Amino acid sequence: MAALAVHGLEKRYGSVHALKGVDLEVEDGELVGLLGPNGAGKSTLVKIAVGLVRATAGRAEVVGARAGSRAARAELGYLAELFRFPGWYTADEVLTLHQRLTGSDGGASERARLLELVALDDARGRRVEGMSKGMQQRLGIAQALVGSPRMLVLDEPTSALDPAGRRIVRVLLEELRDRGVSVLLNSHLLSEIELVCDRVTILRAGEVVAAGSPAELSRPRGVELETDEGTRTIDGATREDVPDLVATAVAAGRSVYGVRVLTSTLEDTYLEAVGDEVS
Amino acid sequence: MSVVVTIMGYGFREAVRRRVFTVVVVLTAIFLVLFWLAVRFVFHRLSAISPPADLLVDKRTFAGAFLLGLAMFATLFLGVVLAVFLTLGVVSGDAERGLLQPLVVRPVGRATLLLSRFLGAAIVCVAYVLAVYGIALAIIDASGSWLPPSPAEPGLELAGGVVIVIALSILGSVVLSSTANGIAIFMLFGAGLVAGLLGSIGHALGSHTIEHASSIAAWALPFEALYQDGLRLISSSATGATGFLLQLGPFGGAFVHGWGVRVWAVGYLCVALGLAVFLFQRRDL
Numbered sequence: 001m002a003a004l005a006v007h008g009l010e011k012r013y014g015s016v017h018a019l020k021g022v023d024l025e026v027e028d029g030e031l032v033g034l035l036g037p038n039g040a041g042k043s044t045l046v047k048i049a050v051g052l053v054r055a056t057a058g059r060a061e062v063v064g065a066r067a068g069s070r071a072a073r074a075e076l077g078y079l080a081e082l083f084r085f086p087g088w089y090t091a092d093e094v095l096t097l098h099q100r101l102t103g104s105d106g107g108a109s110e111r112a113r114l115l116e117l118v119a120l121d122d123a124r125g126r127r128v129e130g131m132s133k134g135m136q137q138r139l140g141i142a143q144a145l146v147g148s149p150r151m152l153v154l155d156e157p158t159s160a161l162d163p164a165g166r167r168i169v170r171v172l173l174e175e176l177r178d179r180g181v182s183v184l185l186n187s188h189l190l191s192e193i194e195l196v197c198d199r200v201t202i203l204r205a206g207e208v209v210a211a212g213s214p215a216e217l218s219r220p221r222g223v224e225l226e227t228d229e230g231t232r233t234i235d236g237a238t239r240e241d242v243p244d245l246v247a248t249a250v251a252a253g254r255s256v257y258g259v260r261v262l263t264s265t266l267e268d269t270y271l272e273a274v275g276d277e278v279s
Numbered sequence: 280m281s282v283v284v285t286i287m288g289y290g291f292r293e294a295v296r297r298r299v300f301t302v303v304v305v306l307t308a309i310f311l312v313l314f315w316l317a318v319r320f321v322f323h324r325l326s327a328i329s330p331p332a333d334l335l336v337d338k339r340t341f342a343g344a345f346l347l348g349l350a351m352f353a354t355l356f357l358g359v360v361l362a363v364f365l366t367l368g369v370v371s372g373d374a375e376r377g378l379l380q381p382l383v384v385r386p387v388g389r390a391t392l393l394l395s396r397f398l399g400a401a402i403v404c405v406a407y408v409l410a411v412y413g414i415a416l417a418i419i420d421a422s423g424s425w426l427p428p429s430p431a432e433p434g435l436e437l438a439g440g441v442v443i444v445i446a447l448s449i450l451g452s453v454v455l456s457s458t459a460n461g462i463a464i465f466m467l468f469g470a471g472l473v474a475g476l477l478g479s480i481g482h483a484l485g486s487h488t489i490e491h492a493s494s495i496a497a498w499a500l501p502f503e504a505l506y507q508d509g510l511r512l513i514s515s516s517a518t519g520a521t522g523f524l525l526q527l528g529p530f531g532g533a534f535v536h537g538w539g540v541r542v543w544a545v546g547y548l549c550v551a552l553g554l555a556v557f558l559f560q561r562r563d564l
Binding site: 047050051052053054070073074076078080082083084085086087088089097098100101102103140143 | 281282285286289292293296376377378380381382383384385386387388561563564
């Protein structure tokens with residue numbers, strides 16, 4: 001059973017067709033990235049998955065339970081794109097509140113572990129209003145992990161983080177995947193998605209325009225050959241062509257110093273998929 | 280149950296932080312001091328007040344009922360201020376600020392969340408209204424040795440009226456922004472008071488049309504009907520010219536009253552809360 005299964009999902013806001021029959025699955029322990037320009041429907045999809053928005057048509061299930069149902073919410077951890085915790089709560093109190101709402105019996109040890117995971121163990125007693133945006137975002141991630149959810153939905157979790165903070169989150173995501181937690185990660189940061197995600201889904205205007213692992217989405221772009229004559233690119237050549245290319249160059253009396261197989265990056269794939277839409 | 284208490288505590292701390300209680304406590308203290316001075320002055324000068332010789336007026340009852348009516352009006356107003364500021368942004372306001380989303384996705388559920396916020400506000404407002412009403416009663420009793428025949432009932436009806444305003448404010452918060460909701464609730468409150476005053480005027484003028492319009496307003500806005508019924512109860516022991524004069528004033532009491540309006544108010548409350556929950560469950564956040 002998939003941790004998150006979305007089939008034929010549609011959402012209309014009046015005359016705006018935000019989602020036009022989206023299919024998406026996140027398997028157990030899988031980390032799936034969601035990409036797309038602004039207005040592509042990513043946040044709508046995420047909000048339907050966590051039960052904040054009702055679908056117009058189609059089906060969304062979390063661990064077999066209808067998205068938005070009590071059973072589905074019990075399996076979920078969620079970090080919203082735009083969220084705020086009451087400024088007068090301390091980090092520890094925010095987690096205590098969510099432990100109570102989740103029914104988690106993890107107590108102080110769970111709170112301490114989560115704060116340590118997001119490198120906020122020193123800020124346990126600090127009020128939210130005294131935290132930087134990045135610290136609040138890391139606290140948001142810790143909050144999403146309260147109760148050890150099986151499915152974690154993170155909407156732009158690193159938008160306010162500096163490089164060090166992003167690294168903490170990246171390591172955390174890898175750790176969660178190793179523990180079997182499924183993650184749907186909505187992010188604008190392509191490099192981040194490319195680094196940590198098992199699969200990527202690209203949305204455009206409410207439709208899935210590309211999906212697959214980062215490796216599947218990358219395509220050959222030729223082979224770069226460095227010889228005593230300089231560097232040249234052989235377009236259309238693949239990894240399999242390398243021995244022949246090298247043999248031909250050597251036979252022609254050239255000295256070969258280096259060979260590099262060129263593939264498109266996730267950024268290239270993304271830009272091809274979304275066309276000229278500005279993200 | 281612990282979840283309900285947690286959410287109630289969350290709302291309570293939010294109100295403390297936003298200094299809602301500070302504002303209300305300061306306003307209440309100012310009102311009670313002024314009220315105490317007024318009551319002392321009126322009862323001290325009671326012997327100097329001389330109604331027309333051909334009218335047999337119980338001056339103590341008239342003064343006591345009039346002053347308590349005034350206190351009930353002020354208590355209702357302050358209670359409504361507290362109720363509105365505790366609840367006007369429970370859904371839309373908190374959603375706009377991003378406070379609601381992390382809570383709504385928890386297993387606790389939207390209905391429990393909303394009803395817990397209602398319950399928290401209701402407990403605070405009922406305690407507040409009963410306390411202010413009780414202090415006003417004590418001031419009148421201490422200064423003028425007068426109490427209405429059944430002192431507890433008007434206070435309970437007043438508290439009931441504020442609970443209905445809370446339910447309306449929570450319902451409004453589901454469909455309106457905080458500002459629009461606040462304006463709407465205060466306008467409803469004002470409309471109810473004006474309708475009650477119109478009823479008194481209609482009664483004095485013998486205009487059944489105005490009385491009828493006032494009755495419709497009382498059924499449509501039962502917080503006003505409960506307030507008017509409370510006023511009726513405090514002046515119920517006044518008979519003859521005393522009762523007639525009280526009826527002519529702004530604190531004369533209801534033309535729609537009794538158990539009918541109380542039962543209606545309970546039903547109205549349940550419908551308002553049920554509708555709020557229904558709309559909240561269908562609302563996209």
